[in-house]
Amino acid sequence: MVQDNVNPPDGNKEPQNDCKAEGGIHSFVRSLALSSTWLFSLAVIGTGIISVVLFVYGFLLSIFGVFYAIVGFSVDIHVAKAYLATSIEVIDIFLVATVFYLISLGLYELFIAKAPLPGWVQIRSLDDLKTKILGLTVIALSVIFLGAALTLIKETSILEFGAAVAMMILAISAYLWVKHE
Secondary structure, three states: OOOOOOOOOOOOOOOOOOOOOOOHHHHHHHHHHHHHHHHHHHHHHHHHHHHHHHHHHHHHHHHHHHHHHHHOOOOOHHHHHHHHHHHHHHHHHHHHHHHHHHHHHHHHHHHOOOOOOOOOOOOOOHHHHHHHHHHHHHHHHHHHHHHHHHOOOOOOOOHHHHHHHHHHHHHHHHHHHHHHO
16 A cells, blocks of 8 residues: 555544655645755846946936937927926836836845845835835826826827826726735
């Protein structure tokens, strides 16, 4: 008779889990658990790199945008609107970079070790991280809509775009409201 390590025939009705069993699912789960720090390190490094690249790219766009506004200076509303549109898009890039930065630090905090988070950021669970990300998403959507509204061409209808942004903000707000109830 083959001895079953999970339910031994000693009359004990409670199943026993022998994690020292070689091979099979136990070995796979143990390997996965031991490598989780390494796997999450990849996610932290990847999102950190994305964040740094977006911050540098946004900074360079800011410098070139100011340079273009000064060199191409003319008292023209179209030049001002173009500079305004570029500035709003740069702000959006910085907000998205901030989202990736928070994801990177949040994953580090949750799965690797204590992170040097700013005082206003407290991430104790994946729900905390999602809430921060969704809040920044609402802000980013608002900035995108602001940019579209400020650079609106008279022939273009902003109603559909505004309704789509409003629906996204409403859906995110409803999700956050239900989560906190």
